[in-house]
Amino acid sequence: MRVVYSICARFGGSGIGYIAYHAACGVYRAGLLARLFASSNAQRDVPASLIRHWGIAGRGIKYLGAKDSTGLLYHIESTLFDLWTMTCLPHCEIFHGWNGMCLYTLRRARQLGAITVVERASSHPHTQLQLLCEEYTRWSVPVRLPMWNYRRSVQEIDEADYVTVPSIFVRDSVLDAGVSSDKLIEIPYGVDPSRFHPASEISAHPFRAVFAGQIALRKGVPYLMEAWRQLNWKEGELWLIGAVMADVRHMVSGWRALPGVQFIPHTTRLPHFMQQCDVFVFPSIEEGSALVTYEALACGLPVITTPNAGSVVRDGQEGFIVPIRDVDALCDRMQRLRDDVALRTAMSRAALERARSFTWTAYQERLVTAYRDKLKARVPRSHIESAQ
Numbered sequence: 001m002r003v004v005y006s007i008c009a010r011f012g013g014s015g016i017g018y019i020a021y022h023a024a025c026g027v028y029r030a031g032l033l034a035r036l037f038a039s040s041n042a043q044r045d046v047p048a049s050l051i052r053h054w055g056i057a058g059r060g061i062k063y064l065g066a067k068d069s070t071g072l073l074y075h076i077e078s079t080l081f082d083l084w085t086m087t088c089l090p091h092c093e094i095f096h097g098w099n100g101m102c103l104y105t106l107r108r109a110r111q112l113g114a115i116t117v118v119e120r121a122s123s124h125p126h127t128q129l130q131l132l133c134e135e136y137t138r139w140s141v142p143v144r145l146p147m148w149n150y151r152r153s154v155q156e157i158d159e160a161d162y163v164t165v166p167s168i169f170v171r172d173s174v175l176d177a178g179v180s181s182d183k184l185i186e187i188p189y190g191v192d193p194s195r196f197h198p199a200s201e202i203s204a205h206p207f208r209a210v211f212a213g214q215i216a217l218r219k220g221v222p223y224l225m226e227a228w229r230q231l232n233w234k235e236g237e238l239w240l241i242g243a244v245m246a247d248v249r250h251m252v253s254g255w256r257a258l259p260g261v262q263f264i265p266h267t268t269r270l271p272h273f274m275q276q277c278d279v280f281v282f283p284s285i286e287e288g289s290a291l292v293t294y295e296a297l298a299c300g301l302p303v304i305t306t307p308n309a310g311s312v313v314r315d316g317q318e319g320f321i322v323p324i325r326d327v328d329a330l331c332d333r334m335q336r337l338r339d340d341v342a343l344r345t346a347m348s349r350a351a352l353e354r355a356r357s358f359t360w361t362a363y364q365e366r367l368v369t370a371y372r373d374k375l376k377a378r379v380p381r382s383h384i385e386s387a388q
Helices: 016-029 056-066 072-088 103-111 125-138 150-159 168-176 221-231 246-256 270-275 291-298 327-339 341-355 360-377 381-387
Strands: 003-011 033-041 051-053 094-098 115-119 162-165 184-186 208-212 237-241 261-264 279-282 303-305 319-321
Touching (some): 003 016, 016 033, 033 072, 056 072, 072 103, 072 150, 094 103, 094 360, 103 150, 115 360, 125 150, 125 168, 162 168, 162 360, 208 221, 221 237, 221 246, 221 327, 237 270, 246 261, 270 291, 279 291, 279 327, 291 303, 303 327
Parallel strands (some): 003 033, 003 094, 033 051, 094 115, 162 184, 208 279, 237 261, 303 319
C-alpha cells in the first residue's frame, strides 16, 4: 500500500501542520508513505526525499494570508497548491488530503484508482458557519467570515470516499449535513506525554484556572470572563494564554481590570504554565478536537469544556462538560472544583489516566489501521463499473 498525504500548511509547524506531522510520521514509520505535499517543511523526521513543498515561498504566502481578513489570499493559495499537487500526484492506493485544499487532487486520485480520504478537523462547514454567525451577531461584531473556501470544502467532503473526523461533535455535524455514516472514520487526536505531564513540584498558590488558545469569540472567551466576574473571588487567578483576536480586542481592557486575571502571549512554554494551574477551562463554541484539551489532561488538570470542543473528556470523570454559552454552568463547575479538593484530586488522577489512551502513537496506529481496513474492504472500481 502506498499513501500520499497532502496539506497546504507548514508541515511540522503548529496547529494543523502539527497534526499532519504526527499523521505522516505514523504512515512513514509503517512503511506506507509514498509522497507528502506541503506548503513548507519544518521537520526532519520524514525524509526530505519523500516531501514536495514550496519552501520559503510557501512560508511567505502563509504569512501574508494570515494578515488578510477576507480569506481571499488563503483561497488562492489553497487552489494553486491543489492544482500543483494534482499535476505531481504519483500513483498510490490511498490519497489523504486536508479539507479545503485538495478538490482537484482528490478527483485526479480517484481517476488513478486510489481511495480518497479528506481530513475534516473542524465541524462541517454548514455547522461552523451557523455557529460563528450566531456568535458574531450575539456580540454585535460585524460578520467577517471568509466564504471563498466554503463551497470547495463542502464539495470535497461530498466527493471523498471517506472523511476522517476527530470527535463525536464533528461526526454529528457531518451526519447532520446528510453525509453517510459509512464514509466517516473517527480518529481522536493525541498528545505528547514527554512534553505535557504534571510538574514534579508545585509551589503554593491561590486556586488557579487557565485557558489556552486564541482569545476570540469562537473560543467562548466572553462567557468565561463573565463567569469569572460573577464569581468575584478575592483569592484566585485566571491565566489566559494566547493571542488576542480582533473580534474581542474591544473587550480586553474590561477583562484586564477583573481581579486575578493575567494575559500571557502565545508561548512555546505552554506545558510549564499548565503545570502551575489547578483546572483548565475551555468553553469553545466551535472546534474539531482541541489539542489543548488533550494537553491539559496529560498535565493532570481537570477540564471544564463544552461538547463543541470535541474533547475526550467525560462529564463527571476527568472534568465537566457544560453547554455552550452557559455562564451559570461555568460558575458552578469552577466553584465546585475550587471548594472540593478531593474531587479535584480524583479528577486530576482520572485526567492523567485518560490521556494515556490518546498519545500521538495511538493516533498513528488508529490511522494506519483505518487505511488498511478500508483498502481490505474495498470493492475494485472495475467490478462496480462492470456491474453497472
